């Protein structure tokens with residue numbers, strides 16, 4: 208929404224949320240999300256074309272186009288628990304629009320949703336229409352956290368799905384016109400509603416599948432003496448495969464991949480396609496395997512015990528350049544080590560202590576985890592270092608100084624293959640990473 212406000216000076220964008228503290232943060236100097244380049248954009252158009260408010264009713268009344276962008280987490284209760292998307296927030300938004308709107312609206316699904324959700328939204332709106340007309344569009348978001356501003360500024364494509372009726376096509380055109388302010392028209396794809404909804408789930412499933420594929424190969428590399436970066440490069444030079452997303456790691460995280468694949472799996476089961484469901488579920492299983500395999504490797508390398516040892520964790524966000532920790536691999540690796548009674552000291556450049564403690568379900572008086580202000584403090588007197596996020600600043604650390612402050616033998620486990628292992632070994636580290644025999 209900030210990018211639309213930034214690019215479309217003749218439109219006014221109001222972001223509303225029921226969470227007062229989030230809106231307060233969006234209106235303050237300290238934005239609630241760390242995302243490179245976002246501060247400048249928000250601060251440049253806030254109060255001019257971009258507004259943040261908790262007055263949901265007024266915003267609905269005044270809008271021509273309403274984007275529903277609320278969370279769609281995995282359901283934790285009832286039918287489909289653990290797999291289906293929880294659509295209660297979406298339904299509440301639809302009911303609110305039906306209750307408050309005074310004239311015709313275009314309602315856009317921006318959240319990632321199961322296929323055919325637009326039908327439910329349409330039925331709720333139409334059952335309460337009182338003569339007003341609603342057009343539902345699907346406009347899934349393909350940005351990646353960490354590079355969101357660049358992705359929005361120059362998207363590979365914008366996807367807009369809608370009814371293929373004259374009214375539906377007119378609504379699609381209205382949204383095309385918004386994006387066409389800065390996105391080349393040939394990069395704006397228009398489809399029917401169901402193709403658009405499914406494309407978002409399928410795109411995330413394909414992306415996650417590539418990570419699980421290279422991670423599966425990384426386990427075989429370790430067993431055989433192959434080198435996963437060399438294998439990744441060799442297969443990525445095939446133009447049919449391409450080089451991106453072929454880096455082995457401790458596993459993918461983030462709020463979307465797992466949730467969206469589980470959602471896809473649930474849809475497949477719902478539509479009587481168990482083989483298709485099992486195929487995609489394998490992507491999640493491989494990711495779980497990779498996270499736990501890494502933790503097991505750490506424990507077995509450290510003489511089969513980490514009990515009472517100090518383990519320094521560098522990085523807690525699910526990837527660099529974000530403060531988002533949802534489903535971060537770091538959570539799983541730390542929990543496995545805590546189960547083995549390790550003491551963990553964590554440093555992440557952007558994730559606050561309270562967030563880390565909440566993610567690890569720690570009691571207030573639990574002293575097994577310390578959150579540090581820098582990497583040198585976290586690694587002092589440690590028995591091992593684990594790299595769990597590929598923050599650039601970790602590459603510039605003085606590893607000689609770090610090594611000399613640690614317990615010997617000083618282990619280093621690079622879950623992102625970020626560092627130069629030969630240089631670390633020359634310093635004296637017992638260094639290992641992912642996917643090297």
Ligand SMILES: NC(=O)c1ccc[n+]([C@@H]2O[C@H](COP(=O)([O-])OP(=O)(O)OC[C@H]3O[C@@H](n4cnc5c(N)ncnc54)[C@H](O)[C@@H]3O)[C@@H](O)[C@H]2O)c1
Nearest residue numbers: 223224225226229276277278279296299300318319348352
């Ligand atoms: N985070 C991403 O990078 C990303 C990328 C693509 C798609 N998506 C999709 O976008 C959606 C939102 O993701 P997110 O990461 O921003 O989630 P989030 O949980 O960070 O934010 C959702 C916000 O919606 C608000 N909200 C909930 N119910 C509301 C209501 N009834 N009225 C007004 N506000 C309400 C919440 O208070 C919260 O601030 C999800 O469907 C997600 O899959 C996210």
